[in-house]
Amino acid sequence: MTDKQDNTLQLSRREFLGLSAGVVASATVAGGLNLLRPSNVGAGRQAAPHPDHTPPTDFDREVFTLCEQCVWRCGVRAKVKDGRVYKLEGNPFHPHSRGMLCPRGQAGVATLYDPDRLKYPLIRSGPRGSGLWRRASWEEALDYVAARMLEIKERYGPEAMIFSTTHNLIQTQFENLLKAFGSPNYGTQRSLCFNAMITANLMTFGLEEPGRDYGQTQYIIYTGRNLLDAISNSEAQDLVAAIARGAKVVVLDPRFTKTAAKATEWLPVKPGTDLAFHLALIQVIIEEGLYDAEFVAEHTVGFDELKEATAGYTPEWAASKCEIPAETIRRIAREFAMAAPHVFAHPNWRTSNFLNSFQTERAIAVLNALVGSWGRPGSLKPSAGEGEGGGLGTIPQPPYPRVSALRLDGVPWKYPLVPLKLGVFQEIRDNILTGEPYQAHGWFINRQNPVNSLPERRKTIEAFSKLDFIVTVDISMNDTAWFSDVVLPEATYLERYEPLTVVDGIVFIRQPVVEPLYESKSGLWIFKQLGERLGLGDYFQYEDEEDYLRQQLAPLDITLEELKEKGYYRLPTHEAEGEEMFTFNTPSGKIELYSSTLAKSGFSPVPVWEEPVGNEPGTFYLLTGKVAQHTQFATHNNELLHERVPTNPLWIHPKPAAERGIEDGDEVWVESPTSRVKTVAHVTEKIRPDCVYMIPGFGHVSKGLTTAYGQGASDSDLHLTFTDPVSGSQALSQTCVTVKKA
Secondary structure (H helix, E strand, C coil), X not given: CCHHXXXXXXXXXXXXXXXXXXXXXXXXXXXXXXXXXXXXXXXXCCCCCCCCCXXXXXXXXXXXXXXXXXXXXCEEEEEEECCEEEEEEECCCCCCCCCCCCHHHHCHHHHHCCCCECCCCEEECCCCCCCCXXXXXXXXXXXXXXHHHHHHHHHHCHHHEEEEXXXXXXXXXXXXHHHHHCCCCEECHHHHCCHHHHHHHHHHCCCCCCEECCCCCCEEEEECCCHXXXXXXXHHHHHHHHHHHCCEEEEECCECCHHHHHCCEEECCCCCCHHHHHHHHHHHHHHCCCCCHHHHHHXXXXXXXXXXXXXXXXXXXXXXXXXXXXXXXXXXXXXXXXXXXXXXXXXXXXXXXXXXXXXXXXXXXXXXHHCCCXXXXXXXXXXXXXXXXCCCCCCCCCCCCCCCCCCCCCCCCCCCCCXXXXXXXXXXHHHHHHXXXXXXXXXXXXXXXXXXXXXXXXXXXXXXHCCCEEEEEECECCHHHHCCCEEEEECCCCCCCEEEEEECCEEEEECCCCCCCCCCECHHHHHHHHHXXXXXXXXXXXXXXXXXXXXHHCCCCCCHHHHHHHCEEECCCCCCCHHHHHCCCCCCCCEECCCXXXXXXXXXXXXXXXXXXXXXXXXXXXXECCCCCCCCCCCCCCHHHHHHCCCCCEEECHHHHHHCCCCCCCEEEEECCCCEEEEEEEECCCECCCEEEECCCCCECCCCCCCCECCCCCHHHCCCCCECCCCCCECHHHCXXXXXXX
16 A cells, blocks of 8 residues: 555544544444445355255255364264255264264354355455445555555564454464564463463463363262253253263352352352362361372372362361351262262362462362362363374464564563463553553464453544554454454355364364355465565465365375365374373473462462452442353354344342332343443342353444344453453453443
8 A cells, every 4th residue: 555545544633532432332334334244245155045946855064173163172063955054963983072063063054154244355445443444455465554554564573463363273373473473472361361271270280271071970070060051062962961961060140140040059159269168178188188199199299288278178177268158168078079080170260250269270270189080980080172182283384583572461571381382462552542562563463352341442443543553354254353553354164274283193074165255255364475575475375275184194104185074084093101191291290289380370279268359339240151042252143042042131039120210121231331332121039149251252333234233232341350360261251340220
């Protein structure tokens, strides 16, 4: 673009914040929004099936691929007729689906044929957030993005560019782009999800997340893990089977979830006090000699220090904190220990709740170790995980340039124990605002929506106003794309190849079910094209997507054509050494009840009580959590899923509702120190009187999402920013709100 054209894209900070006020309620879209929804899909492309069209009962072909309606990535069998996808089913050969798909997975057809999909590259032609765009060719858009990125690199250094993405199969190539560019600033969503769990497990077991063997388990404790509404398809199947077999399930949660409804026992714990409950379980098991003495002696270190530190955490003490009766706590401790080792306290997943969530996760890990829940039937186990490994070939590339700049998220100079690949996402946003330790100038965002996911949304929009350039790669005009300078349309997961993945020793493929609609492209193509324009072509040594996969398959006895037809390839098996099960990647080589790493970093080496922030009189803890029909902030424009869960009413207990004159269905104002939103009340006894609950991800501000725009209220508007100094986890449930009738 010329300098004159470039100047039209500039906007003063005051003008930009004025646009964002009132959640861009008055943003101008005339002449711009029609670019997002053309009347046809272009030559050679098939439109979405008409809603009145009777779906076929027989199909031309069936294609094996992988779902991406969430990060669980189930195996999919896509049914295609006349170039259109009509039905998605679970692949029975994939360990994550076993022939079944959740509501989100089955609704993937509506993601593919969403009329609001991005059709072609767009360059902003008016103020950020105005909805004014102009269509660009891929060549122009990529040239422009590369030129702006190189300009920032030359003027301010590569560290002035931030790169962020969610966890996905193309992550390796995304990381190639940022590392080759020379930026240390890598933003992931994990500090908003499970940093506390991962960091605690690393300190205890030396791995990120233990696996769970449900096959013979007799007793499970969940802490805020609503598995039957969450994204873990296969594990939800395992839980249902365990319950049917007679396993006892205890659920700690301030809210009566679907998992609580199927559990043996629901304990409505006071928010932020799960830690007290688990410390008391540890105290009883040690005090009464119920621990596995042989396992503890052989496979752990630090028992004496743990015993001394937890001696005062009696059930009576815990009852005063968590509001669960002492006799209940003592009984559960005994039941759990007596059923061991065929037991586990689940490590949970979204543990971004309170500043003491890291200590809670440490207590859970230590509890499992005390009763010998490791490597036995029905217990915890090393997790094979998922990734590109397992004997796959690699793509050649040169070493990355040396990076000396500090990371904006404070890892490791402020957060020494947070793994580099996790980071502290909210800290990036906050340090854009402060300009410390230096000012960021650009942000490359892939498959992510920080405007709607980070707490204190207005802060995020304000941080955007301090950046010179923002580019977003996604399939839709999400809230972050709406405030970007360039938007690049990625093909949906049903239209693209991605790097092969290995699950439980089996190679699986994501492949196009149909040709990409409109001008959308795969991430493998986008990153290669952009990398070449940035002078980084040596980091993308593949000719096209199929060449990439062929290089991965080179060491294996299968061709790409065979893999596409079959959908999977079982790797040769190798007998594992029995001792590997009990080898831990910790400084001691054992499970660390006492963590020397924590001690050296100035943190408590054993789990200890940390008092959570309490709610002031007249306020409520703001809880959020998943439902089976939506995934974080990504699925609300899916017409099939929107039909089933179109909005997010506020759960409130009948007692405080009556005190405020609120009846079911009334409009209410929900207010925190940072913002207030209006929504509808759902009066229910399924929640503690000191809590309220909202489904996250609603309240989209992008007018490019015509189904989701303006539907429901955003919990991100309300959440305050609290960061755990150990794990970097954002304490989402620590925000308290007031509620009044509108």
